[in-house]
Amino acid sequence: MTGARDLSTLPKAHLHLHFTGSMSLPTLHELAAERGVRLPDALKGGWPPKLSGADERGWFRFQRLYDAARACVRGEDDLRRLVREAARADAAEGSRWLELQVDPTSYAGPLGGISPALEVILDEARAASAATGTGVGIIVAASRIRHPLDARILARLAARYAGQGPGEVLAFGLSNDERRGDTDDFAPAFAIARRAGLARVPHAGELLGPESVTQTLDALAPDRLGHGVRSVEDRDVLARIVDEGVALEVCPRSNIALGVYADASQVPLHALVDAGATIALGADDPLLFGSRLVDQYELAREQGFSDEGLADLARSSVHASLAPAPVKTAILTQIDQWLATTPDPPVPVR
Template identity: 45%
Template sequence: MTGRDLRRLPKANLHLHLTGSMRPATADELAARHGLPPLPPVDPAGPVPHGWEVFQDRYDAARGAVRTAADIHRIVTEAIDDDLADGAGWVELQVDPTSYAAHLGSLEAVIEAVLSATRDRPAGVIVAASWGAAPDHAERLAELAVRYRTHGVVGFGLSNDERRGRTQDFVPAFRVITEAGLIAVPHAGFYHGAWHVREAIELLGAGRVGHGLTSVDDPEVLELLAAGGIALEVCPTSYPPFGVVADLASIPLDQLAAAGVPVALATDDPLIFGVGLAGQYALVREHLDHADAALAALAEQSVAASAAPAGLKEELRAGIRNWLDSAPGSR
């Protein structure tokens, strides 16, 4: 299926991890600078190894090359530039500062390095804990997110393998967030079933859910998402490698749309999966037969679910309407 230029479609990228946002050339350059081997190249059209452990090993190797505030500044700046080139008008970058703090000296230094790179850019920062973190450490990170909320932090998340932790253990951390008015954006419903998405909403106060595809298995959870306008951050290339779906054509976007659940297409870790933001939309066009009107609706949902300023949201919505009104093939 062909259509309008997807790079010119205004949109928001709401699910992007710091290390996973690196350009491959930057990852190789930083690795060489620190005496580390380069990462194996990614072929988006080729096979990607299955299993969380393979992914985590690759991610950890890339993260090991991030040693200084200057490294972080470069990664963030390049990631935002790449998304802007793909039509993003707003980017939310997620960072768990824990593993970078050993090199930068403190958790605060990591967050400040990221915020320095997003200053005066159309971007917000999500501070995240790991599902494998101790609850008191997650609470400390939540408190840091609140401390930096006037400097560009817009939310708090839980990332990594959701099987490593219990939702109820993170209730105190998310209470800190919701009381401060920041958006809660935990990963949920990736490996676990729809019950995990329900817990993210009912226990953690999720305003968006990272991934959450298993919600389609429970009509009541779909209704909960739709009634609350809680968007799922769907990253198409992240699912087939882990067996979450059989292939790209099996991603249940039509089921989510039919249930009234908003979806924000996003990239997750383009360093690992090899596909940027416009490319994710292109894959939905190709494998799920979404016409331009449906792609524009997804873009609008990503903007609506974002923490972008109200004026910028209106500007992006107008751009989406203009894109849809333009002739196919126009530049």
């Protein structure tokens, strides 16, 4: 058996991580105890929970667990804690740039509105970036299960805080069950984001197939797609993604947890890479899926990606990121340095 380099030291960018879903299980338990919140059994014993997104019932269970966790996050101190802990966890996994996705509507109540909630998150993102050395930018995301007018409000909020560095709003997204709502109805919100110079990063192509990807490309003109993995099911759709330079935020372990793929061997990383797609591996919601960023790279290694191939995946994540050019250059140099190191010795087989 040949040696392999430590994936936790591979410099990389992390572009698909949800705010509440970034929380660690011990933090959730601590916050729940402090607030007297009774958590569902699935968030206590037998973690991570068994999930499915194959039907409405399965998605409802996933959403119920997510909502239970989100109910434990109240006020400025909690928001700051989640940002700080997400940055620390990413830094420990070799991430040099993190784009954390949040809908400030969910946390607005105790702070008096969506603007102060977002300002707290942005302020802590700047502090966490300085403290950890991992740059943290913010993606404001609307929810498909809310009215499209709410998305326009969030797009205007994102535009007000738009920037290109740590502690600024980098992009505008659209999340939640892609089977809900009409993608076309969210086009005005994305037009607001485009005019403000924000990148557009909606979810599509995970729970639904290539037709969802096509509709999203037509209606929202995205720069990246959250997931987009099922574009492989239509050669023309995948070719369009490659031709238009739309990057894919692929989250293999969450795809498996939600039943999109039965096991690691079915996640089409090789097909996407071979087609020329720009891929950024992401953890999605570690709290519910039980896997973090390095776990996604370990899955790629299981599929036969060499250290050179894994370094290419890390480079792809950097190229797809919204990090400032000097930050990208620095991370790419660090990836080359990682690849130049001697692999760890193989573990003896007994």
